Amino acid sequence: MAGHGARGRSGGRPTLEEVAARAGVGRGTVSRVINGSPRVSDTTRAAVEAAVAELGYVPNTAARALAANRTDAIALVVPEPETRFFAEPYFSDMLRGVGAELSETEMQLLLIFAGSDRERQRLAQYLAAHRVDGVLLVSVHADDPLPDLLSQLEIPAVISGPRSEAETLPSVDSDNYGGGRSAVEHLLSRGRTLIAHITGRLDVYGAQRRVDGYRDALRDAGHEVRESLVEQGDFTEEGGRRAMTELLARHPDLDAVFAGSDVMAAGARQVLREVGRRIPDDVALVGYDDSAIARHMDPPLTSVRQPIEEMGRRMLDLLLTEIADRRPAVSRGLERRRVVLATELEVRASS
Amino acid sequence: MAGHGARGRSGGRPTLEEVAARAGVGRGTVSRVINGSPRVSDTTRAAVEAAVAELGYVPNTAARALAANRTDAIALVVPEPETRFFAEPYFSDMLRGVGAELSETEMQLLLIFAGSDRERQRLAQYLAAHRVDGVLLVSVHADDPLPDLLSQLEIPAVISGPRSEAETLPSVDSDNYGGGRSAVEHLLSRGRTLIAHITGRLDVYGAQRRVDGYRDALRDAGHEVRESLVEQGDFTEEGGRRAMTELLARHPDLDAVFAGSDVMAAGARQVLREVGRRIPDDVALVGYDDSAIARHMDPPLTSVRQPIEEMGRRMLDLLLTEIADRRPAVSRGLERRRVVLATELEVRASS
DNA sequence: ATCACTTGTGGGAGCGCTCCCACAGTGCCT
């Protein structure tokens, strides 16, 4: 080790005690300064801060976690790999939002995969061990036991995409209903009259809401809502193909399709092209997600964009609030615990 | 607090001491069992394991970290947001690989963003505080100070995409040279004779290697390598457009383009279409990355696929080895510290 | 029988914090 890694006096990083000695105060006082307690005189605070700076003191997280019984860490739980969550733009955008907001804090972000059974088990252990102060849950199935486990363990959690109308966890979502509406209203404004809809998996609440938006937009415009114009997809390209085929069989004269995802729109486009329908001349096409696929499709796909990065940001906000509120057990009702963000329609050549 | 957080017997989770009492052994013995020490008799081990199971004991990470001076955590450092890393398929695929391999261990994964200066500063603190046992570095610029900081702090690290031939850190990479070669060889085999190349940013080592592959493939096939057929891009769509325009101006008769990324290929395609060149009839197009864009492009884009998930896996492998080897300071030379994985050409309609 | 190892085990010390109690000092009301 000679002259190698020998930073600092005794070979290690400075401790609270050393800072205290340097500043000529007690250990408790330094702790108070570090943690921003107001019960410290200005002179003392200045002295301590000087000592901290001189010594390059950085608190030891492990010691703090042990003593204070908190971790200063939150987990982002990533469900099964097949999930839509891994698709662009979801994953990276949301992570970016979370990361941006996180950098304002001292929290660290743990990424936990809960795909396989083994991973799920490990996750349960993690949570049972209270290794994180809170959990961010993304794209959770309606029947996932995780949310219940979380509330049972009394671990603050926020979910993106509520599982239902009756979601009990604090949630952040984009306005799927409004997104569906805007897609259809746009098509109507373009003079389309027979508008079909390819839905996502209907056990996904957001997909259901898009259908609601589709229906209401038609109804409000004085159109009859025909169930035969709605075909269920599953967010996959193949699902989009199948649904499009069905719809064309039932309604060869349809002049517009609103797909619940860009990927399904891509599938629909293939079928439309195969049967010689031109886009947008014969059939207008609108997708959802505003992913890379939409931008690069031929023709470029009109698509509903969700503010995913913003969603990530808000999720973290909510979670931090939950964590902070854990102490004073004020019953704050449900106020502010549901955030719904507006979507935006990105109009391109396909419609 | 009454009846609030009162899970468990004495309000908390079982400790080592409680397990020891239950098993009728000492604290040290339980610790040995938990940590898999061989110096425990079989009978004792069984008794302890039973007690652990009965009590649902889970070690307290913070206490362990404090006492043992290790964290059982590694960090994945994500560089600036503008990076290619955030693009599909990189991010999710690599994370999936890392996650898969991680679930075999007790390690946890921290995601750290190092985009803004503030984040970089925080990162430096993290590292200085030795809050992680090792670091995974992805898509690092040639002039990034991070790798040096890491080796200075003696924190094990593995880099994906070495910064240069002389990379000092253990690294995992895909065979960019071979990928470039295979793209060009494919185009040659299709009878193309005037093959242009749109490069990525040449301060990215991998992009440089693709150029090398391009050149060598042409040379080995007896073709003259003309520098005017190589135009620098920057991994962006706009860069691809610009480069394609240049190339067409110089070589109106080119019959194939190998782009260093799918996104640049998309830009190139736009230009080709604008000037009325048909793909693949007039000009064959090959991309790199095999992203969603490639699959959904019109026509679908032939592209070089990198085994990114596998890269993630191998990175973690290497890192865990590095961490484990930290103790016996054996000088193991450079053996095995560089992993290069084969790429595969996904042939589609564009070529 | 003694000595020297080896194997298995118990438990003290200590990791670097936070929490909280104790206490000196100050100011204000009775």
Add this chain to the structure above:
DNA sequence: AGGCACTGTGGGAGCGCTCCCACAAGTGAT
């Protein structure tokens, strides 16, 4: 003058582990 709050501070206790020393018991050589 005494009483009583409040502010600022020091430092003990303890969080739940790991590390390591001590030691009992067993084994084989002397």
